[in-house]
Amino acid sequence: MLVYRGFSQTAHSATVLTIGNFDGVHLGHRALLARLTAAAAAAGLPAAVLTFEPHPREFFAPESAPARLSTLREKLELIADDGVDLTYVCHFNARFAALSAAEFISRVLVGALRVRHLIVGDDFRFGAGRGGDFALLRDAGADLGFQVEAMDSVTLEGERASSSAVRDALQAGRLEHAARLLGRPYSIDGRVVRGDQLGRQLGFATANIRIKHERPPLQGVFAVEVKGLPGGPHRGAANLGYRPSVHQVVRPLLEVHLFDFCADIYGAHLNVRFLHKLRDEMKFPDFNALKAQIASDVETAKAYFQL
Incomplete structure (x- = not known):
């Protein structure tokens, strides 16, 4: 897997892309990455991930940000294990946080990453003030020439697989339950x-x-x-x-x-x-x-x- 810091280089080809923090790379993330790699293979394009460093919550509220499940290195290794071709690590700073949803779409998704097919979680929000959502992406894709697909949450015995759920299980000492949510210890x-x-x-x-x-x-x-x-x-x-x-x-x-x-x-x-x-x-x-x-x-x- 190739890893790029920021967007100094425009993607060499169109991409099938997903976006997220991917802290811990749990079952929900892995389902998203499986769908990403399948769609990329069908399109004959590289499977790409856009992730952030630091975690946005660490940038906005460092004192109350949750403990990380994975370091950047650990996260990248887990993403690579799921067959991703490219990962772009975006430095999350004040300048990036100020991008409007429209600027994020035009400058990052279309301009830098040349997105052809975008897959996001069903709760994905983006842009300054979290002003962008799936509906905005779908409308922009229709205008700018990329498809947008939403992934449903993955549940395990009625519980949504999420970084928060894994974190809660670990803090409570329920390691076996955390392993079920992660798909591995x-x-x-x-x-x-x-x-x-x-x-x-x-x-x-x-x-x-x-x-x-x-x-x-x-x-x-x-x-x-x-x-x-x-x-x-x-x-x-x-x-x-x-x-x-x-x-x-x-x-x-x-x-x-x-x-x-x-x-x-x-x-x-x-x-x-x-x-x-x-x-x-x-x-x-x-x-x-x-x-x-x-x-x-x-x-x-x-x-x-x-x-």
């Missing part, structure tokens, strides 16, 4: 870095994984599966949070203890899949109490995997 990517060797002192060596999520949508202790290492995937127990008992950190830290694994993996880029929540993160009165709880967590995680 929730995961976070990161690179293994050197830590303070606390895990070794406690008898449970951990991989310290630097993540780019400033506010991850879940915290606590989990049974996990890790991809990105030879012989994997590997199972383990992970803590994601701020380590309130020892050397509390400002940024969230992901620490993973892999079962029956011993190797130097510094620098490895890993994908950690969160399968089941064991407990919330908590503060312990002393080192021995922390060590005993970690031993219990490891046994509970092994029991989850039936090891």
Whole structure:
């Protein structure tokens, strides 16, 4: 998949396009992308996605914006996995936010992306003040020569698959339900870095994984599966949070203890899949109490995997 930052280059050909934030790339997004790639194949044109960085809610109200489900890199990898040819990452700033709906259609959709067929969600709004909707797109398409198609929401047992629903499930510790909404277990990517060797002192060596999520949508202790290492995937127990008992950190830290694994993996880029929540993160009165709880967590995680 080719990725372009902004619209400095006009698309080389007409495109079949969809637009959205695609945070988490859940079942609703994946249905939209499946329809996109099918329509693109039928038309003999590239399947293209227009997405935004930062998330518009982070631009307008950073203090109240929800935690992101996926970083930009994670999102692009998931979109690529669904067969998309081109993704345009639009820098969402004051200038872009001020574009009227009509300007967005003429300058971005028609002028830059050469849209021939546009597929959007049934709740899609765009332009300054969210002034544009499906009806406006349909009318503009009739005038400017592109088709517009709306996708219905995807529901799972009566619940709409959405980023908010996934986020709520993760925050509540309902990881299995979040996985059903996503169509896969929730995961976070990161690179293994050197830590303070606390895990070794406690008898449970951990991989310290630097993540780019400033506010991850879940915290606590989990049974996990890790991809990105030879012989994997590997199972383990992970803590994601701020380590309130020892050397509390400002940024969230992901620490993973892999079962029956011993190797130097510094620098490895890993994908950690969160399968089941064991407990919330908590503060312990002393080192021995922390060590005993970690031993219990490891046994509970092994029991989850039936090891």
